[in-house]
Amino acid sequence: MKMNELKDRLQVLPSPLGLAKKDIVELLLTEEYGFLPEAPEGISAEVVDRYDNFCAGKAVLETISLTCHTKDGDFTFPVRFTCPIGANGPVPCIIHINFRDLVPDRYEPSEEIVDMGFAVMSFCYNDVTSDNGDFTNGLAGVVYPEGKRTNTQCGKIGLWSWAASRVMDYALTRPELDHAHICVAGHSRLGKTALLTGALDQRFFCAHSNDSGCSGAAIARGTRGETVKVIYDVFPYWFCKNYQKYQDNEENMPFDQHFLVAANAPHRVYVASAEQDLWADPEKEYESCVAASAYYEEQGLKGFVHPERLPVSGDFFGEGMIGYHLRTGTHYFSRVDWQHLCAFLNEAIAQEA
Secondary structure: HHHHHHHHHHOOOOOOOOOOOHHHHHHHHHHHHHEOOOOOEEEEEEEEEEEEEEEEOEEEEEEEEEEEEOOOEEEEEEEEEEEEEOOOOOOOEEEEEEEOOOOOOEOOOOOHHHOOOEEEEEEEHHHHOOOOOOOOHHHHHHHHHHOOOOOOHHHHHHHHHHHHHHHHHHHOOOEEEEEEEEEEEEHHHHHHHHHHHHHHHHHHHEEEEEOOOOOOOOOOOOOOOOHHHHHHHHHHHHHHHHHHHHHHHHHOOOOOOHHHHHHHOEEEEEEEEEOOOOOOOOHHHHHHHHHHHEEEEEEOOOOOOOOOOOOOOOOOOOOOOOOEEEOOOOOOOHHHHHHHHHHHHHHHHHHHO
């Protein structure tokens, strides 16, 4: 596909231009993700384990038991905190929604991240609530005591997102961290979660979506990869029930996924794609960044800065408020992805200095 063909496709997409951010968010929550539970009345935390010689003495690793005090009862889940030692002042942090509770992990190369100057607070999504249709366990069991929800109450993506904001609540209490420069990140379904979290929680400096694909960063109309019908047939519990009406009906959605990218304004958003990850459709993830740029620009922000061509493997576009890269390989949260993300964040922080 040539760039002029991409521009033609953008012309037929619904536009967020002229909409208030709150209206974009309400549309996405009503029709796709569902409304999240209320924020808790408070949180409390206990450090239950600490290792002072992590990453060959470069960092401290803590395990924290984080308790959220909600009107429906208390909910507790573990968070792992890796923080560089010897920094000259508070350090930026990435809140990583991960598939496992391991640190380091194949999706979280701890020493490399520390070497790039970042702390990480990570949690395992299954420690919040299970990745299936059971709404009686974990956080789901607290907010849906009978395991049932309405058509517009959130599914599991919304609950994982709620937990990420609670980690942000806690991160803001830690003096080692640069509270103005905290990013939320995730891969695949958790990349969808990170984008939603960034759209809902303006305390974040950036939201990072890695290979999030359908119902994440990728435009749904005309996709070569996963479709709304396929994703909702297999994972209906990720979304609100209203989303099912767009199965084989993407053309009638009053939005598309560039609305989710746009809803991260006024803070930064960073999208990563993999060349061989065709199910996530990297071309459509790139298209979403191009389409969302106009909304950023309407808000007086520098949107997506990119050349007048489609991306090729190895491209890194990091000059605007919307960043993007395309790497070789398949569906994976790789060290290359982390390197590009940290480079994007470090350059953005330097521009503010």
